Amino acid sequence: MKxxxxxxxxxxxxxxxxxxxxxxxxRRRSKVEAETAVHFASLYRCACADLALADxxxxxxxxxxxxHQLVGRAHNQLYRSQGFxxxxxxxxxxxxxxxxxxxxxxxxxAFVLFWGFFLASMYLGYASDGFAERxxxxxxxxxxxxxxxxSAQGRDVDEGLGAVGFYIRHNTSIGLQCFGLxxxxxxxxxxxxxxxxVGLGTVFGHMATLTTETDFWExxxxxxxxxxxxxxxxxxxxMRLGFSIVATGGYTRGESLRRAGREAFPTIILGMFLFGGxxxxxxxxxxxxxxxxxxxxxxxxxxxxxxFYFVLLGQRPGD
Amino acid sequence: xxxxxxxxIDTQFEIxxxxxxxxxxxxxxxxxxxxxxxxxxxxxxxxxxxxxxGVLFFFGMIRLGFVGVGLGLVIQFVxxxxxxxxxxxxxxxxxxxxxxxxxxxxxxxxxxIRPVQAILRNVLHVADxxxxxxxxxxxxxxxxxxxxxxxxxxxxxxxxVIEEPQYRSMALRVTEPEALxxxxxxxxxxxxxxxxxxxxxxxxxxxxxxxxxxxVQIARHLGEPLRMRFGLPPQTSYDMxxxxxxxxxxxxxxxxxxxxxxxxxxxxxxxVALGATPFADAPPGGSAPVQPLxxxxxxxxx
Numbered sequence: 001m002k003x004x005x006x007x008x009x010x011x012x013x014x015x016x017x018x019x020x021x022x023x024x025x026x027r028r029r030s031k032v033e034a035e036t037a038v039h040f041a042s043l044y045r046c047a048c049a050d051l052a053l054a055d056x057x058x059x060x061x062x063x064x065x066x067x068h069q070l071v072g073r074a075h076n077q078l079y080r081s082q083g084f085x086x087x088x089x090x091x092x093x094x095x096x097x098x099x100x101x102x103x104x105x106x107x108x109x110a111f112v113l114f115w116g117f118f119l120a121s122m123y124l125g126y127a128s129d130g131f132a133e134r135x136x137x138x139x140x141x142x143x144x145x146x147x148x149x150x151s152a153q154g155r156d157v158d159e160g161l162g163a164v165g166f167y168i169r170h171n172t173s174i175g176l177q178c179f180g181l182x183x184x185x186x187x188x189x190x191x192x193x194x195x196x197x198v199g200l201g202t203v204f205g206h207m208a209t210l211t212t213e214t215d216f217w218e219x220x221x222x223x224x225x226x227x228x229x230x231x232x233x234x235x236x237x238x239m240r241l242g243f244s245i246v247a248t249g250g251y252t253r254g255e256s257l258r259r260a261g262r263e264a265f266p267t268i269i270l271g272m273f274l275f276g277g278x279x280x281x282x283x284x285x286x287x288x289x290x291x292x293x294x295x296x297x298x299x300x301x302x303x304x305x306x307x308f309y310f311v312l313l314g315q316r317p318g319d
Numbered sequence: 320x321x322x323x324x325x326x327x328i329d330t331q332f333e334i335x336x337x338x339x340x341x342x343x344x345x346x347x348x349x350x351x352x353x354x355x356x357x358x359x360x361x362x363x364x365x366x367x368x369x370x371x372x373g374v375l376f377f378f379g380m381i382r383l384g385f386v387g388v389g390l391g392l393v394i395q396f397v398x399x400x401x402x403x404x405x406x407x408x409x410x411x412x413x414x415x416x417x418x419x420x421x422x423x424x425x426x427x428x429x430x431x432i433r434p435v436q437a438i439l440r441n442v443l444h445v446a447d448x449x450x451x452x453x454x455x456x457x458x459x460x461x462x463x464x465x466x467x468x469x470x471x472x473x474x475x476x477x478x479x480v481i482e483e484p485q486y487r488s489m490a491l492r493v494t495e496p497e498a499l500x501x502x503x504x505x506x507x508x509x510x511x512x513x514x515x516x517x518x519x520x521x522x523x524x525x526x527x528x529x530x531x532x533x534x535v536q537i538a539r540h541l542g543e544p545l546r547m548r549f550g551l552p553p554q555t556s557y558d559m560x561x562x563x564x565x566x567x568x569x570x571x572x573x574x575x576x577x578x579x580x581x582x583x584x585x586x587x588x589x590x591v592a593l594g595a596t597p598f599a600d601a602p603p604g605g606s607a608p609v610q611p612l613x614x615x616x617x618x619x620x621x
Contacts (some may be wrong), residue, residue, distance in 0.1 A: 036570075048336070048340040050341050051340055051342060052339075058513065058569075059526060060491070060520035060523075060524070060569055061521055062491060062524055066345045066558075067342075067344045070483075071336075071342045072334075072342050072343075072344055072480075072482075073482065075336055075342070075429070076411065076412075076423065076482075077429065079430060079431050080411050080431050088361075092562075123382060145438075148350070154322055158382075158383045158384070158385045158386055159385045160385075161383075161385065161386045161389050162384075162385025162386055162389035163385075163386045163389065165388065165389020165390055165391070165392040165393045166388075166389060166392050168392070168393050168396060169392040169393060169395060169396035170392075172396060173396060173399075173400070174443065176400060176442055177445050178443070179448045180442060180443050180444070180445035181445060181446055181449070181471055183443065183446045184446055184449065184456065184476070188446075233611070239332050240342055241474065254473060257473055257475060258472050258473075258475070258476045259487075260474070261439055261474035261475055261476075262435070265435050265438075265439055267440075268442070284391075
C-alpha cells in the first residue's frame with residue numbers, strides 16, 4: 001500500500017477530528033453532547049493508532065508532523081483543565097494546612113527572624129539618633145508623622161471602605177512580593193523577611209521617640225496581629241520555595257522546587273486571607289472614633305483566632 | 320540514539336500520553352511569548368481603565384466616591400496579580416494574548432494545567448521580572464533549561480507550547496514532469512530502505528528553500544551512486560532524481576499513480592535499454608508490509 005492510498009483512507013477521519021477540535025476549542029465542554037464526545041474519543045484513538053504506526057507505514061515526515069499536531073490538539077481537548085473545587089480547598093485550608101504549618105520549620109524561622117529584627121530595629125530606632133532617618137528615609141518619616149499627627153479621628157463609612165480597597169491592594173501586593181521574591185537566589189526569603197522587619201521595626205521605634213501627640217499606637221493596635229502575621233506567613237512560604245533549591249532533601253532540584261510550590265500554595269491563600277482581614281480592620285476600625293478599648297478588644301480577638309488556628313488546629317495529631 | 324544531540328538543540332518536546340502514544344509539542348521561546356505577554360498587558364490596562372472609570376462613575380453618581388476608588392484599587396490588584404492565572408485556569412492554559420499567538424500552557428507531563436499551577440506560575444512573575452521589570456531573571460533561567468521555563472514554570476512544572484495555527488499539507492507531491500519521467504526509469508525491483516525513504520522525504524520537503532547549486536551539492540551524495548546503479552545518462556539532474564525516487568517510494572506504484580502523469584517522449588528507448596518496464600506490477604520497494612488499518616468505529620455514533 002502506498003502513502004497516497006493510506007492518506008485517502010484516513011483523511012476523512014483526521015479532518016473530522018480537526019473539525020471537532022475546532023468546535024470544542026470555541027465553547028464550554030459541558031455543552032458538548034455525549035454522542036459527539038464519544039465519537040471524538042474514538043477518532044482520537046484512531047489518530048493515536050495512526051501516529052503509532054506512522055513509522056511502519058513509512059509516512060513522510062510532514063504527514064507525521066501533521067499527526068503529531070492533530071493528536072496534541074485533540075489530547076488538549078480531551079484532557080482539559082479542571083475547574084476550581086471549593087470543597088477540597090476548605091479542607092486544605094482549615095484541616096491540613098494548620099497541621100502542616102504547626103511543624104513547619106520555615107514558619108518558625110520566619111517568625112524568629114521577623115520578630116527578632118523587628119524588636120532590634122525598634123530598639124535602635126528608639127535609642128539611636130539618626131538610625132531611623134538612615135533606614136527609612138527622612139521624607140517617609142515626616143509623612144508618617146503627619147499622617148498620624150492629628151488625633152481627630154473618625155472617617156465616615158464611605159471613606160473607610162475606600163481605604164479598605166487601598167489596603168487590600170497595597171498590603172496584599174507586598175505580601176505576594178514577599179512570597180515571590182523569596183524564590184530568588186535560594187535564600188532570598190531571608191533577605192525579604194529581614195528587610196520588612198527592619199523597615200517596620202524602625203518606624204515603630206521612631207514613633208516612640210515623638211514628643212508630639214500621635215494616634216499611631218492607637219491606629220496600629222487593631223489590625224496589627226493579622227497584618228504582621230500575614231507578612232510572616234508569606235515570608236515563610238517564600239522561604240520554603242527558595243530554600244527548596246538549596247536543601248533538596250534528596251530530590252532533584254527541579255522536583256524539590258515543584259514539591260515546595262505545591263506545599264506553599266495554600267499558605268499564600270492563608271496569607272491573602274490574613275491581609276484581607278487586616279485591610280478591613282485597618283480601613284474601618286483602626287481610624288474610627290471608637291474608644292480605644294474596642295480596638296484593643298478587636299486585637300485580642302484576632303490574636304485569639306490566630307492562636308486557635310495555628311496552635312489548636314495545628315497540634316491535632318495527623319490522620 | 321543519534322537523535323540525542325538533535326533533541327538537545329531542538330524545540331520539540333516529546334510527551335507520552337495515557338494512550339501510550341508519544342507525540343511532540345513545539346516549545347514556545349521568549350520570542351513567541353513576548354508578543355503574547357504584551358497583548359495581555361494591553362488588554363489588562365484597557366480593561367482596568369474601563370472598569371476603574373466605570374466604577375468611579377457609578378459610585379460617584381450615588382455619592383460614594385471613596386468606595387469607588389477603593390473598589391477600583393481592588394480591581395487593579397486582582398487584575399495585576401491574577402488576570403493571567405485566572406484565564407489560564409479557566410481557558411485551559413490560555414490567556415487572550417496566548418490564544419491570539421496560538422500558545423498554550425500545559426504541565427510538563429502533558430497533562431492540562433491545574434488551577435493551582437496557573438495561579439502560582441503567574442504570581443511568581445514578580446520574581447521573574449526582576450530587576451526593575453527587565454525580566455532578566457526569567458530570561459536567564461529560561462535560557463538555562465530545555466523547556467524555556469522561567470522560574471514560575473519551574474516551580475509549577477509547566478511549559479508553554481505552540482499550537483500550530485495552519486495545518487500543513489499532509490504530504491507533499493512532486494509535480495515536476497522531469498521527476499515523473501525519471502520515476503518511470505527506476506528499476507521496479509529496487510527496494511528503498513527505510514532510512515533512505517526518510518532522507519528522500521526530508522530532502523523533498525526542504526529543497527524549495529535551497530538555491531540550485533546547494534541542491535546539486537546535497538543531492539549528489541545520494542544521487543550519484545543511484546545514477547550509476549540505474550545506469551542513467553550522466554546529465555541526469557540529481558535533484559530531479561531524488562524527487563523521482565521520492566515519488567516512486569511514496570506515490571507511484573501499486574495503484575497506477577504514475578499512469579496519470581503525462582508520459583514524456585523519449586523515455587521509452589532508455590527504459591528498453593535498461594531492460595526495465597516503466598510500470599511495475601511487482602510490489603513496490605520500500606513500503607513496509609501492509610498492516611490492517613484500525614478503522615473508526617462509527618457504529619458508536621449511531
